[in-house]
Structures are given as structure tokens and as C-alpha cells.
Amino acid sequence: MGSQSVSENSHLLSRIAAGDGHGENSSYFDGWKAYDSNPFHPVSNPGGVIQMGLAENLLCLDLIKEWIKEHPEASICTEEGLNYFEAVANFQDYHGLPSFRQALARFMGKARGGRVSFNPDRIVMSGGGTGAQETLAFCLADPGDAFLVPTPYYPAFDRDFCWRTGVRLLPINCYSCDNFKLTKAALESAYETARKDNIRVKGVLMTNPSNPLGTTMDRGTLKTLLTFVNQKRIHLICDEIFSGSVFNQIDFLSVCELLDEEPSYDKSLIHIAYSLSKDLGLPGFRVGVIYSYNDTVVKCARRMSSFGLVSSQTQHLLSHMLNDDDFTSKYLAENKRRLHKRHEEYTSGLEKFGIKCLPSTAGLFVWMDLRQFLKENTENGELELWRVIISDVKLNVSPSSSFRCTEPGWFRVCFANMDDATMHVALKRIGDFADKVKDETTQLQQKKRFNKKLRLSFCRINDGGITQHLMSPHLQSPQSPLVKASY
Numbered sequence: 001m002g003s004q005s006v007s008e009n010s011h012l013l014s015r016i017a018a019g020d021g022h023g024e025n026s027s028y029f030d031g032w033k034a035y036d037s038n039p040f041h042p043v044s045n046p047g048g049v050i051q052m053g054l055a056e057n058l059l060c061l062d063l064i065k066e067w068i069k070e071h072p073e074a075s076i077c078t079e080e081g082l083n084y085f086e087a088v089a090n091f092q093d094y095h096g097l098p099s100f101r102q103a104l105a106r107f108m109g110k111a112r113g114g115r116v117s118f119n120p121d122r123i124v125m126s127g128g129g130t131g132a133q134e135t136l137a138f139c140l141a142d143p144g145d146a147f148l149v150p151t152p153y154y155p156a157f158d159r160d161f162c163w164r165t166g167v168r169l170l171p172i173n174c175y176s177c178d179n180f181k182l183t184k185a186a187l188e189s190a191y192e193t194a195r196k197d198n199i200r201v202k203g204v205l206m207t208n209p210s211n212p213l214g215t216t217m218d219r220g221t222l223k224t225l226l227t228f229v230n231q232k233r234i235h236l237i238c239d240e241i242f243s244g245s246v247f248n249q250i251d252f253l254s255v256c257e258l259l260d261e262e263p264s265y266d267k268s269l270i271h272i273a274y275s276l277s278k279d280l281g282l283p284g285f286r287v288g289v290i291y292s293y294n295d296t297v298v299k300c301a302r303r304m305s306s307f308g309l310v311s312s313q314t315q316h317l318l319s320h321m322l323n324d325d326d327f328t329s330k331y332l333a334e335n336k337r338r339l340h341k342r343h344e345e346y347t348s349g350l351e352k353f354g355i356k357c358l359p360s361t362a363g364l365f366v367w368m369d370l371r372q373f374l375k376e377n378t379e380n381g382e383l384e385l386w387r388v389i390i391s392d393v394k395l396n397v398s399p400s401s402s403f404r405c406t407e408p409g410w411f412r413v414c415f416a417n418m419d420d421a422t423m424h425v426a427l428k429r430i431g432d433f434a435d436k437v438k439d440e441t442t443q444l445q446q447k448k449r450f451n452k453k454l455r456l457s458f459c460r461i462n463d464g465g466i467t468q469h470l471m472s473p474h475l476q477s478p479q480s481p482l483v484k485a486s487y
């Protein structure tokens with residue numbers, strides 16, 4: 001393949017092709033590359049990098065595989081299911097299989113504790129949550145318009161929401177002193193800053209439960225947000241992709257519940273993005289959902305869904321699986337139980353080494369606080385620490401700066417994409433690292449104390465009027481009687 005210079009490409013190709021709006025140059029993706037070039041394997045590469053930068057859920061795939069084994073008729077590639085082959089292989093209606101939309105609607109309700117119901121006619125399919133975000137951006141904003149997004153936020157939003165649409169994301173800065181909760185003041189301030197810069201704000205984009213924090217949004221904050229978008233007449237996109245991955249179900253309040261409770265909010269401003277990549281652990285199936293309360297958005301998104309349809313074979317299989325009420329109830333309960341267990345093991349393991357995480361009740365990751373290990377409280381200091389963690393500790397974790405967080409020293413660590421044994425190796429590596437840094441710090445402090453005492457004793461001697469002698473380099477030798485005297 002020939003190679004073109006950047007300037008030549010900018011003439012030959014589109015701005016998208018010649019630019020780097022994909023965001024692949026961030027540390028978030030660099031960590032993945034480090035893992036790809038030296039992946040950990042317990043037998044063939046025990047010294048390799050452990051992938052803790054991937055929010056993938058492998059904890060319950062055994063349940064899915066069991067179900068598939070017990071239901072050969074659900075697949076068109078088995079003797080039992082082959083009768084459906086023609087009908088499924090020829091299906092290409094962008095409305096999707098009605099049975100699939102019904103099954104999805106039921107599953108989405110269940111994943112939210114059965115407290116809300118979804119209308120299958122409002123379900124639009126997309127190529128994963130990624131496609132859902134982009135389609136929503138296309139429907140709700142024009143190039144140059146902006147959505148506000150609380151920080152820290154999922155790094156790939158810059159790609160999914162902005163890259164091809166030309167829509168911008170503007171941060172709403174949240175801080176650890178508020179447990180990274182979104183405040184009304186921060187929301188208003190981000191909106192006003194955008195207005196002063198003549199940027200048209202079309203809405204707010206948020207994840208609930210949060211990626212990367214693993215926290216859920218409380219009722220008060222959600223109400224503030226709904227009131228805000230209603231007053232400004234802008235949109236609210238709630239990415240609820242982790243709604244079925246909440247260990248403590250009481251903690252999760254979907255925006256749909258609030259809309260049901262308070263009819264005064266204008267529903268047509270509210271849109272939900274969902275996918276089966278996390279709650280069902282099937283990112284490879286590329287099943288995404290746009291659920292909008294706005295009829296025009298549903299219509300337009302459905303037309304756009306031709307660009308990212310879910311294959312009819314996948315729809316067929318999953319409509320059987322998700323229509324099996326017994327299975328989905330057991331799966332969701334077991335998924336929560338396993339995630340909770342893993343979360344507890346991981347966070348309590350870290351605590352033994354004096355490492356804390358932001359308290360959380362959801363998701364496939366924790367927000368780990370490594371501020372105590374920063375040499376410098378800056379983004380550079382964070383990236384320096386991150387490089388050590390990747391290259392020496394051999395863990396791919398994601399630094400807070402890649403989530404547009406303004407506070408250095410926090411790292412997102414995924415814990416559900418590995419088996420128990422690998423998790424213990426990862427914990428041991430972090431523990432050894434923490435011990436090593438603490439030893440080094442103690443030694444450094446001892447040295448500093450020693451030097452301080454030394455200076456003090458020099459001062460005392462200096463008081464005695466032997467300044468000229470102290471200027472001599474010989475006196476700094478460890479053999480000097482003056483130095484010995486200062487122990």
C-alpha cells in the first residue's frame with residue numbers, strides 16, 4: 001500500500017478521512033494497543049499485560065451458552081430451526097422482527113426492576129450503543145451544535161456522537177469533593193459558557209449508571225436535569241446501557257420512571273440509548289436500541305437504522321431467548337449476584353493495600369483512586385504513573401484524563417472481563433506495586449529527615465562560628481565526624 005502525506009490526504013480525501021476525529025490517539029486506546037502487543041495468558045504469557053480497560057461482561061456467558069444448547073430450535077443453523085431459514089434469511093425490514101422488538105421491550109422493563117414498561121413501537125434498532133448514539137446525534141443536532149456532558153465521561157462518545165456528525169461535546173465539570181455528582185451550578189455554568197462562546201446547546205448527554213464511575217444518579221439530580229432541559233427546551237439523552245448491571249437494584253432510577261411519575265415533564269425531549277452489549281454480555285451481536293418519546297425522532301431514526309441494522313439471524317435467536325421469561329429473570333438476578341461478588345472481592349482486595357475506590361453499585365468497573373501515588377498533581381503526573389502501570393505493573397487501566405476528568409490520579413479499572421484467577425493476579429500486581437511505592441516513599445522520607453537533621457546540625461555548628469570550614473566539600477563526606485555526630 002502506498003503512503004500519502006497528511007497534506008496530500010487533506011486534498012485527496014474528505015475532512016473525516018484525513019482528520020483524526022476518531023480519537024484513536026488517546027491514552028484510552030493506547031492502553032489497548034499495549035495489551036494487544038503483549039496480552040497476558042496464565043500459561044503461555046504469564047508476564048503479559050492484563051486487560052482491565054475493556055468494559056466487557058464475561059461473568060454470565062455460561063448461562064447464555066446453556067440456554068442456546070437447550071434451545072436448538074431458536075437458531076436457524078440447526079436441524080430443529082432450519083425451517084425458519086428462508087423467512088429469516090430474507091427478512092430485511094428496518095422496523096425489525098416484531099417478536100424481537102416485543103422481547104426487547106420486555107427485557108428492558110425487567111432490567112429496570114419491572115417498574116417501567118416500554119412500547120415496542122418506539123424501539124428502534126442500531127448497530128450497538130455506538131450506533132444509537134450517532135443516530136441520536138444526527139436526529140437532534142446539526143454540525144457545530146453541542147451537547148453538554150458531565151465529566152468524567154465514556155471516552156468513545158467523542159467518536160460515537162461527534163466524529164461523523166460534526167456535533168460537539170462540551171464538558172460539565174464534576175469533582176471528587178461532590179463524589180463526582182452533577183450539580184446544578186456546574187450545569188448552568190457549562191450552558192452559560194457555551195452561550196457566551198456562541199455555541200448552540202441542543203441537549204445534555206449522560207450515562208446512568210455512569211461509565212466510568214459505576215454510580216447511579218439520585219432522584220434529586222435527575223429531577224434537576226429534567227427541569228433544566230424543560231426550561232431550556234433542549235434534549236436529554238440518557239445512556240442506560242448498564243441499567244441491568246446494578247448490583248443494588250433499589251439504587252437505580254431510570255429516567256422513564258420519573259417521566260411516569262411526573263407527567264409535567266415534556267417527554268418529547270427525552271431519548272434513551274440502550275444495548276445488549278453489557279447487561280447480556282453480547283457486544284459482538286451489535287444490538288443497540290434507541291428509545292425515544294419523540295415521534296419524529298422515532299420515525300427518522302428508524303429510517304436511518306438501515307445503515308446499522310441488527311442481522312435478522314441475531315434478532316431471531318434473541319427474540320426466542322428474551323421471550324423466555326424464566327430465563328431472563330434468572331439471568332438478570334444471577335448477573336447482579338456475580339457482578340456484586342466480583343466488585344466486593346476486587347474493592348476489598350484493593351483496600352488491603354490502602355487503595356480506595358469511589359463507592360459504586362453498578363457497572364463492570366470501579367473508579368480507583370491512585371492520587372497518593374502521583375509524583376505531580378497534573379495530567380502529566382497522571383500519565384507518568386499510567387505508563388508505569390502499563391509497562392512495569394503490566395495492567396491496562398484507563399487514566400482519568402482520557403475521560404476528560406480534570407482531577408488527575410483516578411483510573412477506571414474493569415473487573416468483569418476476566419476469570420477469578422486473572423483477577424487475583426491483577427490484585428497481586430497492584431498490591432506489589434503499592435508496597436514498592438510505599439517503601440520507596442518511606443526511604444525517601446527517611447533520607448529527607450536525615451538531610452534536614454544534618455542541615456540543622458550544620459546550622460548549630462555554624463552558630464559556633466566555623467563557617468569557613470563548613471564551606472569545604474570534605475565536610476559533606478559520610479566519613480566526616482560532623483555528619484556522624486548528627487545521627
Ligand SMILES: Cc1ncc(COP(=O)(O)O)c(C=O)c1O
Binds near residue numbers: 130211241276286
Ligand atoms: C456508556 C456506553 N455507551 C455506549 C457504549 C457502546 O456500546 P456498544 O458496544 O453496544 O456499541 C459503551 C461501551 O462501552 C458504553 O460504555
